[in-house]
Amino acid sequence: MQLDLNLLTALDALLEEGSVAGAAARLHVTAPAMSRSLGRLRRATGDQILVRTGREMTPTPYAVAVREQVHDVLLQARSVLAPSREVDLARLDRTFTLRWHDSLVALAGPALLTAVRGRAPGVRLRFIAESSVDTPELRRGQVDLEANAARPDTHGIRAEQVTESRLVIVVRRGHPLTRAGSVTAAQYASAEHITVSRRGSLTNALDDACAELGLTRHVVGTAPTEAAAFAFARDSDLLVTVPDITVRPADTVAGLTVLALPVELPPAPVYLSWHQRYDTDPAHVWLRDLARTALASCAEAGGPLDGAAQGAGR
CATH class of the missing domain: 3.40.190.10 (Periplasmic binding protein-like II)
Known part of the structure; x- marks a missing residue:
């Protein structure tokens, strides 16, 4: 069988989202197209991958066992296809969406925006309000970076404590x-x-x-x-x-x-959280470093x- 990396991308999305609709939304494809990809995955692996239990889809034991491996393979493939880890900040044209606690935006947001604008004038920061309910935007890549007191326990989400307060x-x-x-x-x-x-x-x-x-x-x-x-x-x-x-x-x-x-x-604690797909994204790594510094500086300069x-x- 000829290797198709698109199937690995689809499998990664399906296992993280736990649904065809969620995976389709994350990869910006239609639900029927994602259903076809799931069918191809089932034929290729001989496993159902996701099975319906009531109103939800549950990963099979095989799917759970290979979830981390699939993501690691994708990261390695991307590093081969895009080996340069340098980012040209002067030419970087990108919008980052940050969902931070409102008080953290007021305290650290101005310093972060100033630092970003001083080094990468083509970068824009979208600070959006926290939702009153848990939402999947961070997992789907619609939010790049979160900052609040909650450590997420969702699969695939990284979290780093950057400071603390009393x-x-x-x-x-x-x-x-x-x-x-x-x-x-x-x-x-x-x-x-x-x-x-x-x-x-x-x-x-x-x-x-x-x-x-x-x-x-x-x-x-x-x-x-x-x-x-x-x-x-x-x-x-x-x-x-x-x-x-x-x-x-x-x-x-x-x-x-x-x-x-x-x-x-x-x-x-105050945590920074992001999806693991951005672990080695050089622009995202750069932004995380600036955000970490801005938040820690607010805590240290407070009193x-x-x-x-x-x-x-x-």
Whole structure:
């Protein structure tokens, strides 16, 4: 049988997407064309590759066993056909789509865009909002790079922790807690809180930590972003608990104060995530390096708690 690399590409997409429609969308072909490719794969391997179980398609044991091997073979083939790993940044004409947490866009986005424009003027960055539900764009190549606190567990997605942050309390200037010296866990739990959740969740790991101390947090509402939550806090006695990396000095000047959190929680990680197909893509590697630097620099240059908490009692 004559080797057809297109079949390997189709097999790779089918195993990652788990459906004919998903694989077709990722490779920008029609569903009937992908169905024909699946038929050819079944005849070539003597295996069903994907079988229907209810409303979903499930990979066969053979398909699961060869999934990594198929991807590795494709990477090797691409490296043979495109051996140069250098990228001419001055001539690079490409658009990258980045789905980052909104606070990370505000903090690191300007530095990243400046660095990109200074070295590759033909490159454009599309920052898009996070979805309230899990979506497949990263797996399908429609999103190039994600940055948030969640480590993806989807097959084929790489994740690298680039920095971390600790939770802090944000309140309006003059809030009663700013006159209390250090905030106790009981004071923290009994105050009124607004949580930040793009899914609208009223509880999170903080509530579990409070429960271990025999306390119940008084949550009265949610906001989809830190910026929205800060607006609530400026005009009320509501508390907002956020990672310190999301609090900029400008926020503390604009009517907000940062206080230390009296509940012990481990630092929150910040991950960069991308699809493994871009592991050796020189332009993507270059962008990841710049993004890593921009995010890490924001964490290192922050220190909002040190500056704001010192004036918390004023």
